[in-house]
Amino acid sequence: MKALVYDGVEQMGYRDVADAAPRDGEHLIRVAAVGICGSDMHAYLGHDNRRPAPLILGHEAAGVIVGGPRAGDRVTINPLVTCGTCPACTSGRENLCPTRQIISMPPREGAFAELVAMPEQNLITVPKDTALDKAALAEPLAVSWHAARLALEALHPYQDRRALVIGGGAIGLAAALALKAMGVDDITLSEPNDARRKFLQDTCNQKAIAQAEGTFPIIIDAVGYAATRAAASAMAEPGGVIAHVGLGEDAGGLDARRMTLQEITFIGTYTYTTQDFRDTAQAIFDSRLGPLDWFDKRTLSDGYQAFQDLLAGHVAHPKIVLYPDQ
Numbered sequence: 001m002k003a004l005v006y007d008g009v010e011q012m013g014y015r016d017v018a019d020a021a022p023r024d025g026e027h028l029i030r031v032a033a034v035g036i037c038g039s040d041m042h043a044y045l046g047h048d049n050r051r052p053a054p055l056i057l058g059h060e061a062a063g064v065i066v067g068g069p070r071a072g073d074r075v076t077i078n079p080l081v082t083c084g085t086c087p088a089c090t091s092g093r094e095n096l097c098p099t100r101q102i103i104s105m106p107p108r109e110g111a112f113a114e115l116v117a118m119p120e121q122n123l124i125t126v127p128k129d130t131a132l133d134k135a136a137l138a139e140p141l142a143v144s145w146h147a148a149r150l151a152l153e154a155l156h157p158y159q160d161r162r163a164l165v166i167g168g169g170a171i172g173l174a175a176a177l178a179l180k181a182m183g184v185d186d187i188t189l190s191e192p193n194d195a196r197r198k199f200l201q202d203t204c205n206q207k208a209i210a211q212a213e214g215t216f217p218i219i220i221d222a223v224g225y226a227a228t229r230a231a232a233s234a235m236a237e238p239g240g241v242i243a244h245v246g247l248g249e250d251a252g253g254l255d256a257r258r259m260t261l262q263e264i265t266f267i268g269t270y271t272y273t274t275q276d277f278r279d280t281a282q283a284i285f286d287s288r289l290g291p292l293d294w295f296d297k298r299t300l301s302d303g304y305q306a307f308q309d310l311l312a313g314h315v316a317h318p319k320i321v322l323y324p325d326q
């Protein structure tokens with residue numbers, strides 16, 4: 001099969017590799033569409049030692065099952081593989097499974113390829129009236145759905161359901177869409193990139209500004225740098241909630257004194273539960289997350305150029321989706 005392989009810092013090659021091989025209880029899926037995630041970019045830059053080269057990246061995918069009793073079924077992929085038996089899994093918090101694996105991280109190759117293998121329980125059937133490239137957005141949308149759900153569950157009932165989302169990339173936009181689907185109508189997106197901000201305003205119909213001011217009961221940090229954490233802890237309303245989903249850098253930024261004195265809740269959020277993923281997929285199928293027309297389309301063979309364009313800041317779209325060459 002053809003695959004886009006991460007070969008080292010800022011190096012990728014599109015070439016023939018061995019076909020993906022399903023294990024017991026797994027299906028082989030012909031990838032129809034796969035998104036580029038911020039974590040893929042971190043790996044490309046050499047900032048993620050969990051993803052050593054050479055490695056096939058990519059975990060936001062949808063496609064068609066090849067062979068077996070489900071041959072031809074259209075599916076979207078939950079890339080998080082968990083044990084199913086530990087206390088985290090049996091209590092519905094599969095994202096905290098201590099032996100969790102995710103495709104695009106050893107020992108599981110990713111979906112920047114023509115084929116990928118996944119367990120049966122990680123596949124959700126996609127209705128015929130839902131395009132597979134939109135179904136591939138289930139993974140990043142689920143990340144934000146999980147963060148939005150946790151933030152709303154932690155918000156005190158007396159506080160306004162009003163939110164600031166820091167960062168207008170795919171996770172930030174998805175957080176705004178998830179909050180909207182959950183009944184939050186007053187949402188502000190903070191995005192400093194002029195081209196992306198204009199895209200969010202004109203194409204995605206979002207209230208997007210360069211820099212937020214004031215305070216907000218709910219803040220979702222979809223960037224995760226020291227500067228954005230500092231902004232979040234400064235702008236969180238007393239008694240408010242910060243949901244932190246971005247993984248830009250490890251440390252710095254939080255004003256622990258203000259957060260303590262103003263009793264601000266800080267929640268670290270990681271991926272999603274199985275139920276969050278199912279709920280997100282259903283929201284896509286029911287068109288509750290909007291038209292989902294905000295991604296740039298590239299071929300998988302052009303994937304290396306896509307990474308270079310993202311790094312150079314030349315991409316206004318919040319997401320690039322790659323399509324294996326047919």
